[in-house]
Amino acid sequence: MSEFRPGTDTAFSGSVAEIYDRYLVPLIFQDFAERMGALAAACAPDAVLETAAGSGVLTRVLARVLPESTELVATDLNAAMIDYARRRMDGARRVEWQVADALALPFDAARFDLVACQFGAMFFPDRVKGYAEARRVLKPGGRFLFTMWDAIEANDFAHAVTEALAQLWPNDPPRFLARTPHGHGRPEVIAREVAAAGLVLRQIDPMTARSRAATAYEAALAYCQGTPLRGEIEARDPDGLGRATEHAGRAIARVWGDGPVDGAVRGYVVEAAVPG
Incomplete structure (x- = not known):
């Protein structure tokens, strides 16, 4: 597995945020957000922190399922994502938005009852x-909920896109999807790292959902232009983004048809707790 690259693997800027929310969120995130929201609501927290909130898919679910009285703070490292997520909220529910690094949270210790992070820990x-920062800002007995993707081979369209781009650049294939989103989802690794952060692991629950898009091209667009994979493509060919997206779309269409397309996504829903 290639090494994580913090300078490029976390670059959600420019039009990436909008494409991410329009195409990638319904393709792979919404079902997991609903599951996370149900778990969060069952905890009946008074104060919730979301880290790595992205374009706000989980934030919107939390705003819907939690009582108005619950404090809801949403953070992300990328200002472009926070700005987009803020605009996407309908304003009916107060959310405190803040640019913040999940590894150096600007909050007092033991402030929150629950910390949630949907598909952010891989970054x-x-x-x-x-995880230790989540523990620090949680009250004794507080819960930490997060999700991780399983290996890329268990996620149909991400795997197809990665294999297709390797055909275009066989000597230097773009590996962002395999390296980062799908590079860390092994239960034994998750359990070891949660314990190392001083948290008590309650469950690692595998979850398989359906990944659907109106066309094969839209599925390819979500990955090629709505994630940092875009930067890897443009680094190899500054004018090749459209060509790469179309090539990946054809690869998806060969297996699942032109559209609507329906594939599998698989990840893990993890629940940990602060002792006490």
Whole structure:
């Protein structure tokens, strides 16, 4: 597995945020957000912190399922994502938005009852440190909920896109999807890192959901232009983004048809707790 690259693997800027939210969120994130929201609501927290909130898919679910009285703070390292997520909220529910690094949270210790992070931990340069920061800001007995993707081979369209781009650049294939989103989802690793952060592991629950898009091209667009994979493509060919997206779309269409397309996504829903 290639080494995580913090300078490029966390670059969600420019039009990436909008494409991410329009195409990638319904493709792979929404079902997991609903599951996370149900778990969060069952905890009946008074104060919730979301880290790595991205374009706000989980934030919107939490805003819907939690009582108005629950404090809801949403953070992300990328200002472009926070700005987009803030605009996407309908304003009916107060959310405190803040640019913040999940590895150095600007909050007092023992402030929150629950910390949630949907598919963000894979982007932490140091996951144990990120988990330890969640523990620090949680009250005794507080819960930490997060999700991780399984290996790329268990996620149909991400795997197809990665294999397709390797055909275009066989000597230097773009490996962002395999390296970062799908590079850390092994239960034994998750358990070891959670324990190293001083948290008590309650469950690692595998979850398989459906990944659907109107066309094969839209599925390819979500990955090629709505994630930091875009930067890897443009680094290899500054004018090749459209060509790469179309090539990946054809690869998806050969297996699942032109559209609507329906594949599998698989990840893990993890629940940990602060002792006490």
